[in-house]
Amino acid sequence: MTPDPTLAALRAAAYRTLIPERSVQAALNRMGFVQADPIRAPARAQDLALLARVRGYRAGDLERLYPTLDAEEDVIPNYGFVTRGVQRLLHPRVTATRAERDHPQLLARVRDLLRERGELxxxxxxxxxxxxRVVNAWGGQSNATTRVLDALHYRGEARVVRREAGVRVYGPAPHLDQYRQAPLPDPERVRGVVHLLAALYGPLPEASLGYLVGLSRYGLPHLRPRLRAAFRAAVREDLRGAQVEGVRYVWPADWALDSLPVPRGVRIVNPFDPLVWDRRRFEHLHGWAYRFEAYTPPARRTMGYYALPLFRAERAVGWVTMSVHHGTLQAHVGLRPGGRITARFTGALERELERYRVFLSADQVQWAWAASASSQT
Structure with a gap:
């Protein structure tokens, strides 16, 4: 009988998400879903996620390569990039969006315009x-035509064909027409989503997987009850699990948590990376609370506007804030209390910052310890 994993084994298993790949497509194939976020501090979340996994990745490579990739923009628990195999789990999407309820005539006109022009x-x-102008979900003003384009995309009547300066350009989606004509059985779709989330974010607390499955109602709005049932069935029948220091964890049954190598080196990841996305798991595994503070008033921030979690081997030991000014990558590094600054750690950190310099096409790096940095030996 295999003993229950330790916290160290769980940390090493979580760290396996950073296994390097030779290409963007290989990383997308393995992950299945890459969360997107528009904030650039120092780059978009999707670019930072791929930097962590693809050798030689540069900021903007995903947008540049997108027309040639097996990749689509869509939503599961959040908005991001999926392979078409994963997208087939999400469509047909049977729902009525607010935009089509509020602007049915406009939606019909935009649909006709898309068919007429091919790209919009x-x-x-x-x-x-x-x-x-209409009021959006955040209380601000949005263009109704943009809302309608988004609705057609969400419904599977359009796809993002490329981006121009970050703005989505839409086109027809004939492959989604095929999914509507010959959809996968509903049980296969919901089971596929649950297992995708367990593999991408695992090992994770059972409660956190349940939360992710709940968020996936945005990707499968008409299958919400089936999603919950698929989650319960997966926990009961498919996934492995164990109680570790008071928290019930689950992970794919074919993972061997007792034979993973000990991670080495220093890595910096984005706030939405699967390695750190689940704050419940982060605090349980690392003993401190990481906070995403982009929407926190400046006077109340403790780490910074867009603090990137910093790992020393498999342990999260601090955070880094970065920006590029006049060709110089400027970084401030904060450490948790008790963190030791050694020559070996500093050297590994500088190599990681150099990787970011190349990724961002900066000319040089300037960095400093934040005021909270701990003891030096």
């Missing part, structure tokens, strides 16, 4: 149909 940038729709 939001500005093209505005030029052709005019601009109507």
């Amino acid at each position: 940038h939001p500005r093209d729709v505005t030029a052709a149909l005019g601009q109507t």
Whole structure:
């Protein structure tokens, strides 16, 4: 009988998400889903996630390569990039969006325009149909035509064909028409999503997997009850699990947590990376609470606007904030109390910062310890 894993074994198993790949496509194939976020501090989350996994990756490579990749923009628990095999689990998506309820005639006109032109940038729709401002989900103002384009995309009637300066350009989605005509059975779809999440974010607390499955109602809105049932069935029948220091963890049954190598070196990851996404797991495994503070008032921040978690081997030991000014990558490194600054650690940190310099096409690196940095030996 295999003994229950230790916290160290769980940390090593979580760290396996950073296994390097030779190409962007290989990383997408292994992960299945890469979360997107528009903040650039110092780069978008999707680029930072791929930097952590693809040798020689540069900021913007995903956007540049996207038309040639087996990749689509879509939503599961959050918005991001999926392979078409994963997207087939999500469509057909049976739902009525707010945009089509509020603007049915506009939606029909935008649909016709898309069929007529083949590709649509939001500005093209505005030029052709005019601009109507509506209140968005955050209380601000949005262009109604942009909302309708997003709705067509969500419904599977359009796909993102590329981006121009970060703005989505839409086109027809004939492969999604095929998914509508010959959909996968619902049980296969929901089971596939649950197992994808368990593999991407595992090992993780059972409660956290349940939370992710709950968020996936955005990807499969009409299959929400089936998703919950698939989660319960996976925990009961498919996944392995154990109680570790008071928390019930689950992970894919074919993972061997007792034979993983001990991670080495220093790594810096983005706040939405699967390695750190689950804050419940992060605090349990590392003994401190990481906070994403981009939307925290500046006076209340303790780590910084966009603090990137810092790992020393498999342990999270601090955070790094970065920005590029006039060709110089500037970084401030904070450590948790008790962290030791050794020559070996400093050398590994400088190599990781150099990797970021190349990724960001900066000319040089300037960095310093934050005021919270701990003892030096």
